Amino acid sequence: MMQTPVLERPVETRVTPERIIQTVYGFAPAYLLDAAARLGIFDALADGSKTTSQIARDCSVSARGAKAVLNALAGLKFLTRENGAYGLTAESAAFLVRGKPAYLGGLLRHGVQSIVPHWAHLQETVRTGKPAVPVNREAEGAGYFATFVADLFAPNFASAQVLAKTLASGHPSPAAALDLAAGSAVFGIALALEVPGITVTAIDWKDVIPVTRKIVSQFKLDERFRFVEGDLLDVDFGSDYSVAVLGQVLHTNGPDWARRVIKKTYDALVPGGTIAIAEWLVNDDRTGPPPSLIFAVNMLVHLEDGDTYSFSEISGWLREAGFKSVRTLDVPGPSPLILAEK
Numbered sequence: 423m424m425q426t427p428v429l430e431r432p433v434e435t436r437v438t439p440e441r442i443i444q445t446v447y448g449f450a451p452a453y454l455l456d457a458a459a460r461l462g463i464f465d466a467l468a469d470g471s472k473t474t475s476q477i478a479r480d481c482s483v484s485a486r487g488a489k490a491v492l493n494a495l496a497g498l499k500f501l502t503r504e505n506g507a508y509g510l511t512a513e514s515a516a517f518l519v520r521g522k523p524a525y526l527g528g529l530l531r532h533g534v535q536s537i538v539p540h541w542a543h544l545q546e547t548v549r550t551g552k553p554a555v556p557v558n559r560e561a562e563g564a565g566y567f568a569t570f571v572a573d574l575f576a577p578n579f580a581s582a583q584v585l586a587k588t589l590a591s592g593h594p595s596p597a598a599a600l601d602l603a604a605g606s607a608v609f610g611i612a613l614a615l616e617v618p619g620i621t622v623t624a625i626d627w628k629d630v631i632p633v634t635r636k637i638v639s640q641f642k643l644d645e646r647f648r649f650v651e652g653d654l655l656d657v658d659f660g661s662d663y664s665v666a667v668l669g670q671v672l673h674t675n676g677p678d679w680a681r682r683v684i685k686k687t688y689d690a691l692v693p694g695g696t697i698a699i700a701e702w703l704v705n706d707d708r709t710g711p712p713p714s715l716i717f718a719v720n721m722l723v724h725l726e727d728g729d730t731y732s733f734s735e736i737s738g739w740l741r742e743a744g745f746k747s748v749r750t751l752d753v754p755g756p757s758p759l760i761l762a763e764k
């Protein structure tokens with residue numbers, strides 16, 4: 423007698439396309455925040471809540487456009503909405519109003535204007551393994567970084583302040599710090615503000631240094647800074663520093679480059695001096711965290727040999743160079759900082 427076939431149920435009955443469908447619009451929050459910041463919508467709400475028509479008038483935008491964007495921002499909880507009026511949340515008040523010290527509008531603009539167009543070539547980059555624009559080379563990279571390193575000041579300043587407070591004491595006199603690939607000099611500035619009398623040598627590519635100088639001047643720290651133009655592997659770092667910071671630069675090249683820069687930094691420190699490294703750290707298996715894995719793809723898109731590294735990889739390179747007491751320091755950044763002593 424023939425057996426009745428047993429109908430197989432799908433193994434995972436609750437599988438839904440929801441997450442993938444939502445991902446289609448994954449780009450939208452960044453565009454919404456960038457457009458609203460640049461149109462002055464958050465600025466217009468700094469003094470209090472407003473209705474759609476008031477915001478449309480104050481920001482010189484259409485009522486139709488304002489309505490759609492305001493509703494989406496409220497839905498995403500970047501604005502509040504009560505009795506038909508929109509207001510700032512604690513988050514948008516702190517980070518999206520122009521003129522606030524932690525304003526992130528520049529970072530949003532950089533994402534939408536510079537990063538997204540490069541990601542548009544992702545398929546081709548994955549196929550070839552080569553970035554559309556290799557910004558690890560000074561010829562292409564210096565101009566690229568000069569346009570946005572100032573925008574990295576606000577997102578990195580809180581981390582830099584925690585580091586500066588942690589390293590506030592125990593420096594020899596006169597104390598000197600090294601800010602490598604300084605960019606906005608965010609780490610050097612935080613140290614100069616926290617450690618009395620410390621001088622800072624800021625090194626970066628020639629076309630970036632004018633931006634570095636300008637920001638240092640805004641903090642009236644010109645006399646405490648020395649600027650060195652050039653590539654990290656070519657320039658003389660100098661010596662006798664009690665602290666050296668490698669802020670968000672190890673990921674711009676492959677492991678051999680990172681090891682050479684770490685060794686050169688070791689040679690520039692006094693015995694007992696501290697190296698601090700800011701990076702987007704991945705876990706040992708490279709299964710997370712997602713922002714660091716996405717940042718690794720960002721490195722594929724922009725660099726010939728860049729990547730994100732794990733604490734184990736970086737601490738191995740530090741020990742190989744001679745550093746001891748490798749540890750992490752929790753900071754309000756994408757990952758903890760890595761510290762070690764010569």
Ligand SMILES: C[S@@+](CC[C@H](N)C(=O)[O-])C[C@H]1O[C@@H](n2cnc3c(N)ncnc32)[C@H](O)[C@@H]1O
Nearest residue numbers: 567574603604605626627630653654669670671
């Ligand atoms: C992502 S930014 C980080 C800037 C800053 N340290 C911070 O944490 O905000 C990277 C910086 O490294 C600089 N840079 C990249 N490769 C470099 C190299 N080979 N030599 C010197 N500077 C380099 C760039 O010009 C840029 O200012």
